[in-house]
Amino acid sequence: MNEINQSLALAHAAKEFPREACGLLVIQKGREVYCPCRNIGVGTDQFVIHPEDYVAADRQGEIVEVFHSHPNLPPEPSQADRVACEATGLPWSIVSFPAGQWAQIKPVGYVAPLVGRQWAHGVLDCYALVRDWYVQERGIELPNFERFDEWWKRGMNLYLDNFGSAGFGVTDLTDRTDLKVGDVLLMQVASPVPNHAAVYLGDGLILHHLQGRLSSRDVYGGYWQKVSTHALRHPDLHRHL
The missing domain is CATH 3.90.1720.10 (endopeptidase domain like (from Nostoc punctiforme))
Known part of the structure; x- marks a missing residue:
């Protein structure tokens, strides 16, 4: 994600705070475009991209990255982030808001342990x-x-x-x-x-x-x-x- 799209994603995180912001990065006519999405997850500590927004982003260009924010938390990925990243088969960018620190993860074959895994409904439940x-x-x-x-x-x-x-x-x-x-x-x-x-x-x-x-x-x-x-x-x- 380039600096322009990082700025757009950070502004989106500020708008959604204290909930998690989420979005998709697409390639449209050879350029990266950030597509903000609605978070329909419950509570402030998870995100679920609205299906309509995912379809709209897919029509706009090739989806190449997933973004979400960690309100008042470090950008280190949770177990649920790693599992969901594997499911999408795409890189994920995470920003800590308001700290503005970034992290990225990629699919590497991660599997959560059977015992001691963290709770995240729909991903690790x-x-x-x-x-x-x-x-x-x-x-x-x-x-x-x-x-x-x-x-x-x-x-x-x-x-x-x-x-x-x-x-x-x-x-x-x-x-x-x-x-x-x-x-x-x-x-x-x-x-x-x-x-x-x-x-x-x-x-x-x-x-x-x-x-x-x-x-x-x-x-x-x-x-x-x-x-x-x-x-x-x-x-x-x-x-x-």
Whole structure:
């Protein structure tokens, strides 16, 4: 990103402060053009580029870089930034506002750790953890689903609406001795619908990522058993051992 576009992006960051600003850099007629985008993410610590703005930028020229700001924070990329950068396949520029310090990252094959990853809804959340466990431990690619923060409060029921298309079937949750490694446990955490998922690791342990916390291995008992609503099993799970 050249100095002119850095100035435009910095002005955009000032306009959006204290929320994160986001935009795209495109090549139009051989020149870099900065395209400011609307951030439709929830809160002040994340960004989601409006789909209409992404399409508009794509029509304007070839998208070659993603930009966003870190309000009152250093420009060092978070785990979610690195994961999302890999997904886009593009370089990312990050500016600390109002400090004006810059950093850039590029896709290098980064994969967030299964345990100890930071929370970022839609990028590093409980379903992302399930997907990553399946591909890393069993070589099974699960589909991703577009989701916004607190979708369960918006009249959506994403887990129950989509587990079938992800290849899962319901298994018996009443007999917990029948749980197998890799079974996915759906849970209802302060929600009208199941809104949390964990992977059963065997030996009474689960792997999960609760909102606002680091992902962790925990004992499957007490509260977690109480709020469990469904156990799901993938038919290909044990064919990939």
